[in-house]
Structure formats: C-alpha cells, structure tokens
Amino acid sequence: MNTKIIGTGSYVPERVVTNDDLADMVDTSDEWIRTRTGIRKRHVSEGEGTAAMAAEAARRAMENGGVGPEDIDLILVGTTTADDCFPSAACEVQKAIGAVGAVGFDISAACSGFIFALNTAEALLKSYGYRTGLVIGADNLSKIVDWSDRSTCVLFGDGAGAAVVRVLEEEEDRDGGGILAADMGSDGRKAEVLRCQSRTMGNFLTGTKPEPGYITMEGQEVFKFAVKKVPECIQRVLEKGGLDAGDIKYFVLHQANYRICESIAKRLKVSMDKIPMNIEHYGNTSGATIPILLDELNREGKLEPGDKIILAGFGAGLTWGAVLLQW
Numbered sequence: 001m002n003t004k005i006i007g008t009g010s011y012v013p014e015r016v017v018t019n020d021d022l023a024d025m026v027d028t029s030d031e032w033i034r035t036r037t038g039i040r041k042r043h044v045s046e047g048e049g050t051a052a053m054a055a056e057a058a059r060r061a062m063e064n065g066g067v068g069p070e071d072i073d074l075i076l077v078g079t080t081t082a083d084d085c086f087p088s089a090a091c092e093v094q095k096a097i098g099a100v101g102a103v104g105f106d107i108s109a110a111c112s113g114f115i116f117a118l119n120t121a122e123a124l125l126k127s128y129g130y131r132t133g134l135v136i137g138a139d140n141l142s143k144i145v146d147w148s149d150r151s152t153c154v155l156f157g158d159g160a161g162a163a164v165v166r167v168l169e170e171e172e173d174r175d176g177g178g179i180l181a182a183d184m185g186s187d188g189r190k191a192e193v194l195r196c197q198s199r200t201m202g203n204f205l206t207g208t209k210p211e212p213g214y215i216t217m218e219g220q221e222v223f224k225f226a227v228k229k230v231p232e233c234i235q236r237v238l239e240k241g242g243l244d245a246g247d248i249k250y251f252v253l254h255q256a257n258y259r260i261c262e263s264i265a266k267r268l269k270v271s272m273d274k275i276p277m278n279i280e281h282y283g284n285t286s287g288a289t290i291p292i293l294l295d296e297l298n299r300e301g302k303l304e305p306g307d308k309i310i311l312a313g314f315g316a317g318l319t320w321g322a323v324l325l326q327w
C-alpha cells in the first residue's frame with residue numbers, strides 16, 4: 001500500500017500589503033525587509049477566518065484530486081490560529097465542505113503544522129483503515145501579530161494550503177512511491193524564543209479576564225535553530241529512505257526567510273535550483289507555506305510521477321519535521 005498525495009489546493013486572501021505599506025506604519029523600509037527576508041508583499045485577511053481559507057484550499061485540492069466530500073475519511077488542519085478555541089478549524093472545514101463522514105481535528109505545531117499533520121494522517125490512514133485524508137495547513141497570523149512591532153510584523157501573512165492524501169493498493173498505482181520516510185522533533189526548552197501567549201491569561205484567583213496575545217520572537221535564535229535542525233532532519237529522512245540529496249528534485253522548505261533557505265541549501269550542498277521559493281509574494285504564512293508552495297509546483301506541472309521531493313519545516317515549540325515522498 002502507498003500513501004500518496006493525489007491533489008493539492010491553496011488559497012490566499014485578496015488584500016495585498018506591500019513592504020512600502022508597512023513602512024507607512026512602522027520604522028522599516030522595503031530595502032530592509034527584502035534584503036533581510038526576501039519578502040516583498042504578503043496577503044492579509046480582512047475578516048476571512050482560518051477555517052474559511054482552509055475550506056477554500058480544501059475544495060481546490062479535492063477538485064484537483066478528483067474526490068468529493070463523501071470520499072473524505074479524515075481532516076487534519078495544522079494551525080495555531082483556529083478562529084475559536086473550540087470547535088477546531090477541522091470541524092469548521094468539515095461543515096463548510098460537507099464531509100459528513102469524516103473525523104476532523106487540529107494539530108498544533110505552529111509553522112511545522114502541515115508536516116506534523118501529514119505524518120499523523122499517514123499513520124492514521126494506515127492504522128485505522130481510512131482511505132482518503134484531507135491535510136491542511138492554514139493560518140491567520142495577521143490577527144496575532146503586533147502591528148506596531150517592526151521586528152515581527154514584516155514577516156508574516158495569511159493563507160491556506162491543502163493536500164488530498166489517499167491510500168492506494170498496488171494494483172491501483174503501478175508507479176509506487178508515495179510517502180517514503182518521515183521525521184519530526186520538538187524541543188520545549190526553547191519555547192520562549194517564539195511564542196504567542198493567548199487565551200491563557202484568565203485567572204480565577206485574581207479575577208483577571210483572558211486577553212488576546214501576540215507574537216514575540218528572538219529572531220536570531222530562531223534563525224540559528226532553523227539552519228541547524230532542518231538540514232539534520234532532512235539528512236535523517238534521506239538515510240531512512242536510502243537516498244542522498246542528489247536524488248531529490250525539490251526541497252520544499254518552510255518559507256520563513258530567504259536567507260534561512262539559502263543556508264539550508266548550502267549545508268545540504270545543493271543549489272538553489274532545487275529549493276523553490278515563493279516567500280516574496282506571501283511572507284511567512286506559518287502552517288500554510290509548504291502546501292501553498294507544493295500546490296504551485298503541482299499546478300505549474302513541475303512534479304512528475306517518480307520525482308522524489310522532500311518537504312521540511314520548523315516553527316514554534318520549537319518544532320521541526322521533514323517528509324520524503326515520491327510523487
């Protein structure tokens with residue numbers, strides 16, 4: 001049995017915010033943002049929630065994969081910005097797309113959310129005998145960004161990406177492949193370097209009401225962590241799959257910073273031709289960056305049966321993960 005991605009979809013809100021727009025709000029410049037991060041613009045929700053974006057990405061992925069809501073057994077959403085504490089974004093997506101026969105829940109792993117959700121989906125599909133899963137990475141970070149903090153507000157954007165994952169019997173799929181190897185990790189000792197305190201401030205004894213929180217970050221610590229952990233994690237999936245970096249067509253990396261991706265490429269000793277990028281258009285959309293990029297590659301016809309690709313990400317937690325798959 002192979003667990004394969006058979007369809008992809010993505011969605012970003014219409015409203016575009018350029019670096020110059022941000023320079024009107026905080027003490028920054030297009031030049032600073034471009035040279036430090038590679039970002040030129042981002043899409044920002046003007047009211048659309050995480051579930052609405054996720055549901056649209058899901059519809060596009062189902063159409064691309066040729067499946068309907070009645071086919072979906074499992075819905076996992078990698079997100080840390082569900083519209084409500086509960087219900088989960090996955091249950092909201094279930095309602096929106098009418099996948100009444102599915103079970104849905106969210107995975108909280110920040111920007112690693114899609115990778116963690118994909119790995120979890122693969123395990124559940126196999127162990128529970130499900131056939132078709134919808135794996136989504138969706139985030140609405142604009143609602144938890146402090147728009148007066150120039151060190152974080154320039155980095156993030158909103159969006160959603162989705163993949164339909166199906167277990168195929170060998171007679172259905174002579175190409176073979178699918179998910180070949182996976183690796184995930186977390187280090188809670190580093191929680192402070194990237195945090196959003198939210199929904200956690202209420203206190204019975206003092207009578208304090210919950211207050212909304214916003215993102216705080218030690219940028220250089222995150223940078224150093226990412227350029228060390230992501231290549232190590234990629235090496236592990238390569239070893240598990242018995243391959244080396246030269247066998248991989250694309251490394252589809254979390255889009256947090258162009259320089260982080262360059263540094264990962266250098267450590268893997270691969271050229272930037274193998275590292276597709278779209279950060280300049282969207283910024284860091286957290287759990288959505290990897291499935292949005294994957295969807296773009298798929299729709300541009302850049303993925304052919306037999307191609308080996310690695311998806312890899314990192315984020316708050318701290319968390320990191322990678323998946324090796326054959327398209």
Ligand code: COA
Pocket residue numbers: 027028029032033036037111150151152154194217218219220222223256257284314315316
């Ligand atoms: N515009 C202009 N200046 C800015 C700025 C902005 N938006 N943000 C910070 N600065 C200033 C700082 O105040 C500092 O000024 P100082 O030297 O006078 O103190 C200077 O720029 C350098 O700041 P520093 O934080 O050292 O810059 P950097 O080269 O590390 O780049 C990041 C900052 C955030 C772009 C970079 O650290 C990064 O991308 N880290 C990873 C963050 C990330 O990916 N987070 C999400 C993970 S999922």
